[in-house]
Amino acid sequence: MDKLLIAKSEPLWNTDKRIISLISGLIVLLFALPHFGLNSFYLHLMIMIFMHAVMAQSWNVIAGFSGQISLGHGAFFGIGAYATSFLYVQYGISPWISIFLGMIVSGVAAVLIGIPMLRLSGHYFAIATLLIGISFQVIFQRWEWVGAASGVWVPMTSGDSLLALQFHSSKMPYYYIFLVFFIITFFLVWLLSRSKLGYRLRAVRDDPQAALSLCINVSNYKIIAYVISAMIMAPMGSLFAQYILIIDPDRVFNIEISIIVLLITVLGGIGNVWGPIVGAAILIPISEYSRIYLGGTGGAVDLILYGLILMLICIFRPEGLISFFPKNILERKKQR
Amino acid sequence: MKILSVENLSRSFGGIKANNDISFEVTEGTILGVIGPNGAGKSTLFDLITGYTKTDNGKVSFFNKDISGLSPDKISSLGIGRTFQKLKPFADQTLLENVMIGSFVKEDNIKKARDKALEIIDFVDLIEKRHHFARELSTGQRKRLEMARAMAIEPKLLLMDEVTGGVDQKTIPGLVELIKKLKKSGVTIITIEHNINIIMEISDNILALDQGKRIAYGTPKEIQQNEEVIDSYLGTVDAT
Ligand SMILES: Nc1ncnc2c1ncn2[C@@H]1O[C@H](COP(=O)(O)OP(=O)(O)OP(=O)(O)O)[C@@H](O)[C@H]1O
Ligand SMILES: [Mg+2]
Numbered sequence: 001m002d003k004l005l006i007a008k009s010e011p012l013w014n015t016d017k018r019i020i021s022l023i024s025g026l027i028v029l030l031f032a033l034p035h036f037g038l039n040s041f042y043l044h045l046m047i048m049i050f051m052h053a054v055m056a057q058s059w060n061v062i063a064g065f066s067g068q069i070s071l072g073h074g075a076f077f078g079i080g081a082y083a084t085s086f087l088y089v090q091y092g093i094s095p096w097i098s099i100f101l102g103m104i105v106s107g108v109a110a111v112l113i114g115i116p117m118l119r120l121s122g123h124y125f126a127i128a129t130l131l132i133g134i135s136f137q138v139i140f141q142r143w144e145w146v147g148a149a150s151g152v153w154v155p156m157t158s159g160d161s162l163l164a165l166q167f168h169s170s171k172m173p174y175y176y177i178f179l180v181f182f183i184i185t186f187f188l189v190w191l192l193s194r195s196k197l198g199y200r201l202r203a204v205r206d207d208p209q210a211a212l213s214l215c216i217n218v219s220n221y222k223i224i225a226y227v228i229s230a231m232i233m234a235p236m237g238s239l240f241a242q243y244i245l246i247i248d249p250d251r252v253f254n255i256e257i258s259i260i261v262l263l264i265t266v267l268g269g270i271g272n273v274w275g276p277i278v279g280a281a282i283l284i285p286i287s288e289y290s291r292i293y294l295g296g297t298g299g300a301v302d303l304i305l306y307g308l309i310l311m312l313i314c315i316f317r318p319e320g321l322i323s324f325f326p327k328n329i330l331e332r333k334k335q336r
Numbered sequence: 337m338k339i340l341s342v343e344n345l346s347r348s349f350g351g352i353k354a355n356n357d358i359s360f361e362v363t364e365g366t367i368l369g370v371i372g373p374n375g376a377g378k379s380t381l382f383d384l385i386t387g388y389t390k391t392d393n394g395k396v397s398f399f400n401k402d403i404s405g406l407s408p409d410k411i412s413s414l415g416i417g418r419t420f421q422k423l424k425p426f427a428d429q430t431l432l433e434n435v436m437i438g439s440f441v442k443e444d445n446i447k448k449a450r451d452k453a454l455e456i457i458d459f460v461d462l463i464e465k466r467h468h469f470a471r472e473l474s475t476g477q478r479k480r481l482e483m484a485r486a487m488a489i490e491p492k493l494l495l496m497d498e499v500t501g502g503v504d505q506k507t508i509p510g511l512v513e514l515i516k517k518l519k520k521s522g523v524t525i526i527t528i529e530h531n532i533n534i535i536m537e538i539s540d541n542i543l544a545l546d547q548g549k550r551i552a553y554g555t556p557k558e559i560q561q562n563e564e565v566i567d568s569y570l571g572t573v574d575a576t
Contacts, residue, residue, distance in 0.1 A: 004458045007466060008451050196440045196449070203426055203437045210424035212408035213386065213417065214489055215441045 013194060030179055034172050043171040047243070049284045050175075050182040051236050055257070056264035056276035057189055058232035063262070064271035065198065066225035067205030068118060069126040072133025074257035076106040076230040078140065080237025081252040085152040085245075088164070095165040095242050102234040110230035114223040130258070137253035151248025154241070165242040174243055181239065185232055190273050192228070201225050205271075260287075263306050267313055269320025278321050283309070338400070339364040339493055339524050345384055345394035354380040356548035358394070362493070362541075367515070367525045369539030369556075371532070373568065376545040378528045379421050382495050386418050387411045398493070413441075417491030419482035421498050421528070425470035431457060431481055432466040438488025453488060460484045460514060476503035476511075483514065487523070494518065496527045500534055512538060536560065544568075 034043060055077065063069050083102030084095040093101075117128045141149045160167045167173040192198050200221055203211040208218045241247045260283070268279025283306070290302040317323055340362040347355045354377045362368050370378050383389035385396050387408040396404045403411055412418075426434050435453035443449040457463050460480040465473060470481060479499045486494055499515070500508050508531070515538055519525055529535040535542060535556070542559040544552040552562045559565055 003463050004454060007454045007458075007463055012447060012450060194446065196444055196446065199433065199437050199440055202429060202433075206426040206428055207424045209388070210420070210426065210485075211437075212388075213412050213420075214438050214485065215409055215413040216437075217407075217409045 027183065031176075034175055040171050043175050045285060045288055047171065047174055047178050048288060049280045050178040051240060052260065052264055052284050053276050053280035054182055054185045055233060055236050056261045056268070056280055057185055057273075058229045058236075059261040060265045060270065060273075060276050061189060061192070061232065062225050062229035064265060064275070065193065065201040065205060066222055068222055068226065069122065069262075070129040070226070070229070070258075071126050071262070072129035072131070072136070072258050073229070073233055073261055074253055074255060075133050075136040076109070076233035077237035077240070077257050078136055078249070078253035079106045079109060080234030081241035081247045082140070082146060082152065082237075083234070084165075084238040085154050085241045085247050086146055088154060089152055094163050095238060096163070099235050099238045102238050103231045106230040106234035107227045110227040111223060114226040118219060118222040118226065133253070133255060133258050137249050137255075140249035140253055147248070149249060151246065151251070152241075154245040154247075156245065165239075166245070174239075178239060181235060186273065186277070189232070193273050197221075197224070202271075260306075263310060265320075267309060267320060269322030272320065272322050274325075275320050275322045282321065337364045338362070339398065340385070340526075341397045341400075342381075342385065343395045343397075345381070345396065346392045347380060347384055347389060348392060353548040355384060358545070358548075358550050360543050360550065360553055362524060362526060364492075364524050365519070365522065366540035367519055367527060367538055369535040369542045370526060370528045370545065371530075371535055371542060371559075371565075372545035375547075377548040378545055379497055380548075381545070382418060382497055382526075382528070385411075386416060386495065412489060412491075415490070415492040416495065417486035417489050417493070418495040419479070419486055419497055419499060421501070423475070423478050423482060425473075425478050425481050425485075427471040428469060430467050430469055431462060431473065431477075431484075434470055434481055435484045435488050438485040441489040453484075456484045456487050459487070459517070461510065474504070476507040479503060479511070480514070483518075487518070491523065493524045493526070496525065498528050498530060500529065500531050508534070 033046065038046070058076070059070065059073050080099070080102040083105055084098040087093040087098040087101065088095055113129070113132055117125055117132075120128055140146060146152065154166075156168065157164045157166045160169055160173065165177075200211070200216050203214065203216055204218050204221045211218055237252055241252065264279035264283050265276050266279070267283055268277065269275030286305065287302055290305065294301050313320065338361050342361070343359050345355050345358040346353070356377075358381060370381065372378050380389060384391050387403075387406050387410070391404055394404070395402060398414055398416060401414075403414065426437065432450070432453055435457055436449050439449045439452040439456070443452055454463070454466065457466055460483055462477060462480055462484070465477060470478060473481060483496065483499060496515075500511050503511070512534055515525065515527065527535075527538070539556055542552075542554065542556055543550065544559060544562070544565045546568045551564045551568060552559055554562070
């Protein structure tokens with residue numbers, strides 16, 4: 001009896017002071033960082049890390065939490081990118097509004113794709129999403145109304161404009177916008193992982209048959225995860241479009257986007273809320289530096305490097321780099 | 337009051353009639369034991385009742401409501417819990433998390449769901465293992481995990497497939513006590529058992545199957561004296 005009382009008095013999750021102060025410290029540091037005289041390259045590097053961490057987190061929700069491997073997640077990035085650029089160019093709608101429109105369109109697309117596709121089991125879903133990702137690119141390459149292969153050029157405002165989400169004098173505003181999205185996304189996904197929904201998604205991932213015996217409608221939950229995932233991805237497409245101001249199908253529907261989110265997540269730790277941060281913080285600098293030193297797109301060398309990293313991780317650290325952190329600090333449940 | 341009624345249930349796999357025209361009823365608050373040699377169709381019967389396998393023919397009613405053809409999640413939502421012969425724990429999650437996934441069915445609040453899961457884990461006597469991953473538990477402990485998880489959805493009817501099979505002999509008395517405790521708490525139980533002593537001890541009624549057919553149905557006493565059961569089943573096992 002008293003053992004039960006002790007168990008009930010345990011905190012619901014880790015309230016370890018060390019981890020809380022570590023996270024708060026990091027947040028403060030990230031907000032202060034641009035004032036330490038970061039040049040524009042480092043600002044760009046940080047922006048890319050924030051963006052890719054969120055994109056990888058999006059993938060983590062569908063693949064890590066609910067166990068469905070999507071290989072076409074770039075589609076939702078592209079939808080987000082086109083939503084803001086196209087609506088601004090065509091109708092003058094502020095990107096701040098169309099970020100949400102892009103999320104809604106992505107969510108609806110995820111429902112429409114998910115209903116037939118998530119009935120397919122594991123590998124077939126992966127293959128189907130790969131083809132969907134590619135077909136989005138092909139459709140946008142041919143679609144005259146949205147600029148076909150030449151894409152959308154967002155007209156530059158004369159100066160910095162918060163309303164038009166364009167900043168030309170410095171990358172700093174972008175840094176803070178991406179940072180805020182990054183923090184909000186991770187906070188919400190952390191809440192998700194601790195909620196009833198999070199528990200049920202992991203049940204679907206670990207054993208769909210057993211989940212069914214616990215009143216869980218497995219196909220509905222897979223679709224819910226897919227929609228959430230798509231809605232996390234879209235705003236990154238939107239912000240990226242505002243960041244570079246010229247988008248085209250080759251860039252925002254690129255298969256590489258679908259691959260890199262997978263790489264980052266697997267590298268950092270799939271199914272772990274913190275995995276995508278670790279993965280992005282390591283892979284993105286590698287990618288950006290290889291672009292510099294190996295020219296243009298980094299040649300094929302960065303791809304070879306990615307492949308090598310992925311192989312090493314799968315062999316030696318299948319739980320990702322996050323597993324190097326002391327477990328009892330990260331998650332209470334792992335203590336004995 | 338009749339909680340479950342099964343009428344003329346049939347299901348074949350290729351040429352094998354795994355369930356052949358099975359009928360029986362279960363009264364609320366009782367334990368029905370299901371016996372039969374390997375391959376008799378016991379687990380198939382569970383899969384048919386819980387919607388995991390589609391029926392070829394026949395009807396299953398729960399509280400007089402026809403539930404045949406419903407999906408497994410719908411059927412569990414109505415209040416039918418089950419365990420699996422081939423265990424299906426959420427292996428990469430802790431015992432507590434496994435049971436919480438069940439207790440979230442009736443409880444949205446995470447703290448309340450956690451506390452309820454802890455009470456059930458305490459009920460199955462595994463409180464000290466609550467933070468262990470399911471894959472780290474022994475077979476007997478994983479069977480308790482499945483029972484606890486199924487109990488967490490607060491089922492009115494609980495189907496248990498060989499919870500004493502393949503476990504350490506020492507843990508069997510504990511499992512038997514657990515089933516009795518469960519019955520006292522008001523849950524109706526159908527349990528598949530190979531251990532004939534246990535089944536005689538705990539059951540109010542027994543259903544005997546052989547090669548997909550119902551060969552007997554009655555109280556433990558009646559079953560013990562049934563010629564056909566003795567021939568096909570008890571004869572091959574030590575019945576004392
Ligand atoms: N999914 C399936 N596909 C093909 N045959 C099956 C399937 N499920 C069961 N069977 C067959 O149906 C028959 C009954 O199997 P079932 O598992 O119901 O028996 P059981 O009484 O539970 O046996 P045991 O005591 O070994 O658990 C067996 O001959 C089995 O091979
Ligand atoms: Mg069986």
